[in-house]
Amino acid sequence: MKxxxxxxxxxxxxxxxxxxxxxxxxxxxxxxxxxxxxxxLEATFYQxxxxxxxxxxxxxxxxxxxxYSNLEQVASDEQNHVEFLTGALTGM
Numbered sequence: 001m002k003x004x005x006x007x008x009x010x011x012x013x014x015x016x017x018x019x020x021x022x023x024x025x026x027x028x029x030x031x032x033x034x035x036x037x038x039x040x041l042e043a044t045f046y047q048x049x050x051x052x053x054x055x056x057x058x059x060x061x062x063x064x065x066x067x068y069s070n071l072e073q074v075a076s077d078e079q080n081h082v083e084f085l086t087g088a089l090t091g092m
């Protein structure tokens with residue numbers, strides 16, 4: 001079993017090294033698009049969480065009183081990040 005894993009790993013390494021290296025052009029727009037994708041994920045996470053659970057749900061689960069308002073603020077911040085990055089990309 002160990003030998004077959006070593007052979008398989010060796011074959012995979014050989015395949016990876018036998019291919020020519022692909023050089024990707026990474027520029028500001030690529031980085032901003034990546035950041036925008038992450039911000040969309042975060043904004044959606046908080047938005048859906050706040051849609052599915054109420055302030056009372058958090059209190060009943062044992063979270064302190066300002067916790068829900070803090071989540072609302074973070075959700076708003078994430079949406080602002082989406083809007084900012086979208087504007088930055090539009091302006092490029």
